[in-house]
Amino acid sequence: MVSLGKILPIALGGLAIFFLGNAIARPAQARLTGQALTETGVGLGSSLSSIGGGIGSLLGNIGTGSAQLLNPLFSLKTLIYGENYDGATNQVAQIQNASNYTIDIPTPNTASSSPAVSPESAPETRQSVITFPSGARTTYPLSQAAIDYYRNIGVDIS
Secondary structure, three states: OOOHHHHHHHHHHHHHHHHHHHHHHOHHHHHHHHHHHHHHHHHHHHHHHHHHHHHHHHHHHHHHHHHHHHHHHHHHHHHHHOOOOOOOOOHHHHHHHOOOOOOOOOOOOOOOOOOOOOOOOOOOEEEEEEEOOOOOEEEEEEEHHHHHHHHHOOOEEO
């Protein structure tokens, strides 16, 4: 029995010899044949592309449709359990559904809220004349901590 694998190369070789002989004997007809084959190939490619696009669109629409069929189930889960259901209690849903809830706004510690707490006062500053090693002098408002720091690093402050 003759298999297709043995016949196909012989048939393709014969077809190539036929086209080559036709191109040599009748060049005008060979050119028209080439144009016809090109147009057929372009048309076939365009058709296959259109079919592929249609199949892709069909499958995409099937996926979107099936997801939308399941959407009511997810909406029902959200309605029952709340937005962020992960098995734990949803505190946001409980607060929103509570009939008596208050919002806690923290208040800062003041002297009036607690007798043991007193507000910090700003450190006292005074105008100090700073003499730099280059001999330049300038006046800045400095706290006692700043004056001590500059004196420790060797800057003359009066």
